[in-house]
Amino acid sequence: MSLLKDITILYEDKNMVVINKPSGLIVHPDGKREEESVVDWVLKHYPKAEKVGEPLLLSNGGVMYRPGIVHRLDKETSGALLVAKNQDTYLYLKQLFQDRDIAKQYHVFVYGTVKLDRGNIDRPIGKSKSDFRRWSAQRGARGEMRESITDFTVLTRGKDATFLEARPRTGRTHQIRVHFKAINHPVVADQLYAPNHAPLFGFKRLALHAYAVEFKTLEGETMKIVAPYPKDFQKAVKEIEKPQ
Numbered sequence: 001m002s003l004l005k006d007i008t009i010l011y012e013d014k015n016m017v018v019i020n021k022p023s024g025l026i027v028h029p030d031g032k033r034e035e036e037s038v039v040d041w042v043l044k045h046y047p048k049a050e051k052v053g054e055p056l057l058l059s060n061g062g063v064m065y066r067p068g069i070v071h072r073l074d075k076e077t078s079g080a081l082l083v084a085k086n087q088d089t090y091l092y093l094k095q096l097f098q099d100r101d102i103a104k105q106y107h108v109f110v111y112g113t114v115k116l117d118r119g120n121i122d123r124p125i126g127k128s129k130s131d132f133r134r135w136s137a138q139r140g141a142r143g144e145m146r147e148s149i150t151d152f153t154v155l156t157r158g159k160d161a162t163f164l165e166a167r168p169r170t171g172r173t174h175q176i177r178v179h180f181k182a183i184n185h186p187v188v189a190d191q192l193y194a195p196n197h198a199p200l201f202g203f204k205r206l207a208l209h210a211y212a213v214e215f216k217t218l219e220g221e222t223m224k225i226v227a228p229y230p231k232d233f234q235k236a237v238k239e240i241e242k243p244q
Contacts, residue, residue: 015089027072079210080227103214109188109207121179158240201236
C-alpha cells in the first residue's frame with residue numbers, strides 16, 4: 001500500500017511547502033533500490049521543481065535529481081520536512097541549515113529514566129567500528145569526529161521509558177539516535193542502535209517524530225510549523241502520561 005497518500009501539507013506558500021512525512025517512507029532514493037519516496041510525491045504535485053536543488057552523482061556515473069529536498073528524515077522517522085519549490089528558496093534554506101538558523105524540535109521516546117529535567121549531549125560523532133551502517137559518539141569511533149550537540153527537555157517519565165523533546169544544534173546523520181545511545185538511553189524500537197531491547201508502547205518503528213521547525217521565510221516572517229503526532233505517537237503519549 002502506498003504511503004504517498006498519507007503525506008499531508010502543514011504549510012505552503014509560493015516558495016516552499018512543509019509536509020508531515022509518514023513513517024516508513026524514504027525522502028529520496030539511493031539509486032540502489034526501487035522504492036517510493038517523498039521525491040515521487042514532489043514530482044507529482046510540483047513538476048516545475050524537478051531540477052531544483054543539487055543533483056546526486058551515482059556510483060554508476062548516473063545523475064539523480066532530488067527536487068527541492070533541503071534536508072532529510074530517516075525512513076522510520078515521521079514529521080515535518082521542508083521542500084523548496086525553486087532554486088532561490090533551496091539555496092536560502094540550505095544556508096539557514098548551514099548557519100544553524102533553523103530550529104528543529106523532535107519528540108522521542110527513549111529507554112530508561114533520564115534523570116535530568118533538561119540538559120545537553122555534547123559529543124562528537126564518527127563512524128562505528130563494528131557496523132558500517134552505524135555512527136557512534138562513544139570511545140572507539142573511527143574517521144573524522146564531527147562536532148555534534150543535542151539539547152533536550154524531559155516531557156514525561158514512565159516506568160520503563162522517558163518521553164522528551166530533543167533539539168539538535170547540529171545536523172549529523174542519526175544524531176539523536178546516536179547521542180541517546182551514547183548516554184545509555186537509546187530510542188525506543190531502534191533496531192539499529194538498540195537491537196536487543198524489546199519495543200515499548202506497541203511501536204513497530206523508531207519512536208522519533210520531527211515535531212516542529214522554526215525559521216524565517218525569504219520575506220523575513222518567523223514561522224513555526226508543528227507536525228501533529230501520528231496515531232502510534234498519540235497512543236504512546238497517552239500511555240506514558242497515565243498515572244503510575
